[in-house]
Amino acid sequence: MKTPFKLKSGPSLGIATLVLLTAPAAGLRAGENDSTAAPEIIGAENAVLTQAPNVPPPITRRHATKVIINLEVREVTRRLADGVEYTFWTFGGSVPGSFIRIREGDFVEFHLNNAPDSKMPHNIDLHAVSGPGGGAAASFTAPGHSSVFSFQALNPGLYVYHCATAPVGMHIANGMYGLILVEPKEGLPPVDREFYIMQGEFYTAGKYGEGGLQPFDMDKAVDERPPYVVFNGAVGALTDSNALTAKVGEKIRFFVGNGGPNLMSSFHVIGNIFDAVYEDGGSAPNQHNVQTTLVPPGGAAIVEFQPKAPGDYAFVDHAIFRAFNQGAIGILKVDGPANPLVFSGKQSDSVFNSQNEPGLVASQILAAPLAEPSKVASPDSKSVAGRQSEPGKQVYMQTCFVCHQSNGQGVPNQIPPLAGSDFLRRDKAEVIRTVIQGRSGELTVSGKKYNGIMIPQGNLSDEQIANVLTFVRGNWGNTGGVVTPEDVRNARSQAPALAAKSNPFE
Ligand code: HEC
Numbered sequence: 001m002k003t004p005f006k007l008k009s010g011p012s013l014g015i016a017t018l019v020l021l022t023a024p025a026a027g028l029r030a031g032e033n034d035s036t037a038a039p040e041i042i043g044a045e046n047a048v049l050t051q052a053p054n055v056p057p058p059i060t061r062r063h064a065t066k067v068i069i070n071l072e073v074r075e076v077t078r079r080l081a082d083g084v085e086y087t088f089w090t091f092g093g094s095v096p097g098s099f100i101r102i103r104e105g106d107f108v109e110f111h112l113n114n115a116p117d118s119k120m121p122h123n124i125d126l127h128a129v130s131g132p133g134g135g136a137a138a139s140f141t142a143p144g145h146s147s148v149f150s151f152q153a154l155n156p157g158l159y160v161y162h163c164a165t166a167p168v169g170m171h172i173a174n175g176m177y178g179l180i181l182v183e184p185k186e187g188l189p190p191v192d193r194e195f196y197i198m199q200g201e202f203y204t205a206g207k208y209g210e211g212g213l214q215p216f217d218m219d220k221a222v223d224e225r226p227p228y229v230v231f232n233g234a235v236g237a238l239t240d241s242n243a244l245t246a247k248v249g250e251k252i253r254f255f256v257g258n259g260g261p262n263l264m265s266s267f268h269v270i271g272n273i274f275d276a277v278y279e280d281g282g283s284a285p286n287q288h289n290v291q292t293t294l295v296p297p298g299g300a301a302i303v304e305f306q307p308k309a310p311g312d313y314a315f316v317d318h319a320i321f322r323a324f325n326q327g328a329i330g331i332l333k334v335d336g337p338a339n340p341l342v343f344s345g346k347q348s349d350s351v352f353n354s355q356n357e358p359g360l361v362a363s364q365i366l367a368a369p370l371a372e373p374s375k376v377a378s379p380d381s382k383s384v385a386g387r388q389s390e391p392g393k394q395v396y397m398q399t400c401f402v403c404h405q406s407n408g409q410g411v412p413n414q415i416p417p418l419a420g421s422d423f424l425r426r427d428k429a430e431v432i433r434t435v436i437q438g439r440s441g442e443l444t445v446s447g448k449k450y451n452g453i454m455i456p457q458g459n460l461s462d463e464q465i466a467n468v469l470t471f472v473r474g475n476w477g478n479t480g481g482v483v484t485p486e487d488v489r490n491a492r493s494q495a496p497a498l499a500a501k502s503n504p505f506e
């Protein structure tokens with residue numbers, strides 16, 4: 001069925017009613033003795049579509065409904081990498097295509113609209129459809145036209161959809177793929193954040209990074225030699241200011257798809273373990289405690305995990321040259337308090353020789369959290385130092401104590417003491433810089449020499465650094481004064497910016 005598609009006209013009720021009337025009655029009503037009979041369809045709604053990395057909100061309704069989907073195919077020229085442009089063919093204006101979220105049993109009325117300025121006809125094959133071509137022939141649409149077909153979402157799961165117009169490989173290689181989630185009747189377990197990530201390769205005539213508007217290269221596509229392997233349609237679509245964000249301890253769910261057209265993805269989040277994987281995008285978690293999951297072209301997976309420590313976590317195709325040399329890398333930035341018992345950060349770096357007493361540092365560190373930090377003075381809570389000292393102690397216990405120990409005593413020959421430290425009496429700005437930038441190399445504290453590495457703590461806020469230093473300088477026999485957030489701001493503006501990380505494994 002085809003009707004001319006006008007950009008301005010809303011979803012046509014006429015078409016909707018027509019489809020409903022022509023659908024077989026038994027398909028819309030539960031009952032008879034037919035086990036495949038669909039549930040009752042109550043009401044109608046327009047689907048909320050989102051662009052990656054966003055996912056529409058979970059479905060809260062507990063019945064099947066008629067869902068009207070309007071998806072517009074657009075051919076757009078966009079950034080593929082810095083200085084590199086490409087003409088993408090898209091479902092909804094971006095790569096991957098809009099995320100569609102429906103519920104098991106829903107009756108879907110699908111409107112595929114092909115923009116009037118498209119050069120090609122397009123169609124859609126949804127892997128969630130039970131019917132010939134997944135809807136491909138039924139949705140074949142010339143530029144400036146709109147096709148309507150309908151289907152029932154019989155099977156829950158996470159499904160790929162893609163264009164299947166000849167040459168199929170070329171339409172997919174130009175970005176024509178996306179994900180449709182059919183939520184099981186009972187819904188998915190609640191999580192704190194959901195993200196939409198889809199891998200795909202781009203076969204440009206030029207090499208990786210070669211500038212300008214790059215044409216599609218059929219030979220490279222047939223040989224499966226893509227210059228680009230990326231997440232969400234471009235190099236850097238999920239890094240730097242586009243990085244995903246979350247907080248320590250939150251439950252994260254990634255809906256991961258692979259448009260291909262050719263390469264399998266070995267999907268891995270560096271420094272996290274998947275608590276659950278819905279392998280192949282099936283409707284139930286079938287595996288727990290997984291490092292890397294395989295996502296084939298035209299396939300999907302749902303992964304769930306819970307970052308335990310703050311930091312930048314890179315996710316990659318672990319076929320690792322793709323991550324570092326072809327673009328298949330994104331970042332999840334996790335904020336929150338350090339959790340030194342789960343992960344300490346680097347604790348020391350000392351010269352290794354066979355005389356070193358093994359296990360010394362480790363045993364002291366394990367003992368430390370059990371020790372009561374009771375010997376810590378409780379300063380006058382009305383003074384400025386007193387007000388900063390309590391939150392400062394918290395920062396200390398979360399961030400510094402793992403190395404400097406619960407009462408600031410340090411570790412002999414490894415980590416200098418903060419208790420009775422003459423270093424702390426020196427230049428205030430230098431003390432602040434030590435925390436922001438870290439420090440390494442030989443250092444004498446109260447007459448004893450140390451040569452270790454203190455990792456930078458510049459991710460702490462000005463206030464946290466001011467508080468922890470006020471706490472440290474006001475306790476354990478130290479005599480330094482208050483450090484204010486203003487002091488920290490000044491020190492930061494003088495210190496050279498911390499070098500950005502280039503190695504995502506760090
Ligand atoms: C990963 C272990 C580690 C952590 C965590 C750590 N430090 Fe350090 N710190 C060191 C080491 C090792 C040195 C000595 C560096 C050297 O030899 O150059 C040091 C040196 C220092 C010094 C100067 C020497 C002294 O003893 O007075 C100060 C001040 C200091 N740290 C404060 C802190 C504060 C405050 C925190 C928490 C915000 C912190 N450190 C977290 C390992 C650590």
Ligand SMILES: [Cu+2]
Binds near residue numbers: 089122
């Ligand atoms: Cu197409």
